[in-house]
Amino acid sequence: MSTRHAWRLARRPAGSIVADDFRFGSESIPELSDGQFLLRVRYLSLDPAQRVFISDQEQFLPPVELGAPMRGLVVGIVERSKKEGIAEGTILSGVGEWADYIVSDGTGLTELAAFPGLSLAETFGTFSLVGPTAYFGLLDIANPQSGETLVVSAAAGGVGQIVGQIGKLKGCRVIGIAGGPEKCAFVTEQLGFDACIDYKSVDVGEALDQLAPEGVDIYFEQVGGPIRNAVMERMKMFGRVSLCGIISEYNATDADTQPSFWWTIMMRRLTVRGFIFDDYRTRFPEAMENMAAWMQSGDLTTRQDIRQGLANALSSLQDLYSGRNFGKLLLEVTP
Amino acid sequence: MSTRHAWRLARRPAGSIVADDFRFGSESIPELSDGQFLLRVRYLSLDPAQRVFISDQEQFLPPVELGAPMRGLVVGIVERSKKEGIAEGTILSGVGEWADYIVSDGTGLTELAAFPGLSLAETFGTFSLVGPTAYFGLLDIANPQSGETLVVSAAAGGVGQIVGQIGKLKGCRVIGIAGGPEKCAFVTEQLGFDACIDYKSVDVGEALDQLAPEGVDIYFEQVGGPIRNAVMERMKMFGRVSLCGIISEYNATDADTQPSFWWTIMMRRLTVRGFIFDDYRTRFPEAMENMAAWMQSGDLTTRQDIRQGLANALSSLQDLYSGRNFGKLLLEVTP
Secondary structure, three states, X not given: OOEEEEEEEOOOOOOOOOHHHEEEEEEEOOOOOOOOEEEEEEEEEOOOHHHHHOOOOOOOOOOOOOOOEOEEEEEEEEEXXXXXXOOOOOEEEEEEEOEOEEEEOOOOEEEOOOOOOOOHHHHHHHHHHHHXXXXXXXXXXXXXXXXXXXXXXXXXXXXXXXXXXXXXXXXXXXXXXXXXXXXXXXXXXXXXXXXXXXXXXXXXXXXXXXXXOOOEEEEEEOOOHHHHHHHHOOEEEEEEEEEOOOHHHHOOOOOOOOOOOHHHHHXXXXXXXXXXXXXXXXXXXXXXXHHHHHHHHOOOOOOEEEEEOHHHHHHHHHHHHOOOOOOEEEEEOOO | XXXXXXXXXXXXXXXXXXXXXXXXXXXXXXXXXXXXXXXXEEEXXXXXXXXXXXXXXXXXXOOOOOOXXXXXXXXXXXXXXXXXXXXXXXXXXXXXXXXXXXXXXXXXXXXXXOOOOOOHHHHHHHHHHHHHHHHHHHHOOOOOOOXXXXXEOXXXXXXXXXHHXXXXXXXXXXXXXXXOHHHHXXXXXXXXXOEEEEOOOXXXXXXXXXHOOOOEXXXXXXXXXXXXXXXXXXXXXXXXXXXXXXXXXXXXXXXXXXXXXXXXXXXXXXXXXXXXXXXXXXXXXXXXXXXXXXXXXXXXXOOEEEEEOHHHHHHHHHHHHOOOOOOEEEEEOOO
């Protein structure tokens, strides 16, 4: 094993990402130094924040440098090790690269717990990012109460599907927003949301007026743009907005021109709070234990959208920004 | 006593309020019915929200109707009473009218506690609105920690002066923003703020870069517009914005065109929370007791800007929106 395949950042994208923004090819794998190991990547997680990583916008990690391997969450198996305490065969997950093999000293990687009855894709796909995001973003940021109305945008996506199901477990009335009848049927029939608004076929605001005439207590925000505006206009007194993402603006080249809603926030005494799952790292075990138990009992369904082959990383990521994923998007890199 | 003087709303103002928006004159006082009393108004409180009361914007009370007496917080003395439990000579404060005499059944009025060493103007001016607003808006909404940097806009105003002094009592580094050298000197020299930015003579953003190079933990927001934008750009990770008011926009006729800062809120994990003092009514006694003790010990200074005569109500209120008040604005209606 002396070569690997990897994606490197060729330039900072302007607007939507295109093929020329990256270079995909094979490259030699350096010899392991003491303290290093070779990880064979099993799955790569494709997440909205990756568009942010390659921009020069304000963000929560340093941007990926030009020429550097593209950053992403991975899970893999240690194939060779010169690092004490890391045995061959260990399964590690965390911040890695878009590559089939990674030489690492372990920075950013931790052992992934195994849960009976859950596959590696389910465990990695759920617990590496979307699970803690949904868990803490709903429970800690929005503090849902039984009987409250919760609206979840990107409801069929990796985070949204979990948010809505936890909301149901907490006694909320849950309204999803998703694109297309297939996703909406999944959200209501498979996941048990009370309703789902297909933003591609109806006006979100009018649909909310029908489904939640008294307004919205909690909005789990992932999308930005007109959908956010429609929900914000319908927030109830003392409502909470859990600000998880703004995917419609990640590719934006315009300035900040969205309505600010300062007035609404003041008059309705709303709380708008931003968060990133990593803020809760010390409490991940709590989230994983609870979510694994719900998954094992069937109370929590997590749908994966698993693509095949590292060569498809870019096209799969592009699908995320146009809503062409259906569930948590993963790429199976090696068998 | 058969006539009173009163201000009535003649039309909804467009933009800044002008004289023709109101009618001021004398009118007859009806006979008291059973359950009513006649209140002689001592002081009228002039507050930024009054511009909102006469608009058709979303607000927290029903708008003042055309032709109705203008609404305002008052303190007065019961002169005649046909209401059980309300003796002549009782001092009542609460929601009233711009008038020298008010016939009331007691709705919205409560007895004003007296505190040794505090005048009626201090007690009414501080405890009826600005005190609880400052107290809960800082302590409950923003949860200040010792060593944090607190920025207070409208720092020499009724709310701002109290916010900054409570911030100092809690160990914060407090930076005020006020208009003009006289107000700034008052804020630092009399109230003990660590610094004050005169927004009329310096760039607020540049001044903040000098005074708080590591950023702002808490922003107590009352003004909106470019000042808010400058502070928002400099919020620190996990900062809190206590959204108390947007005075620069109360007279606005434009649509919502301020930057939204959704991205900043998300990436820096900010909390933006709107509130209105009245939300804390059940906890007013706690705030009054603590603030009265601080006032009595000299730890809390409250500057009043007391104007004379009901005929000056409108011009005094107009001063509020152009920053020509200096301290909590009150009108002495009757001696």
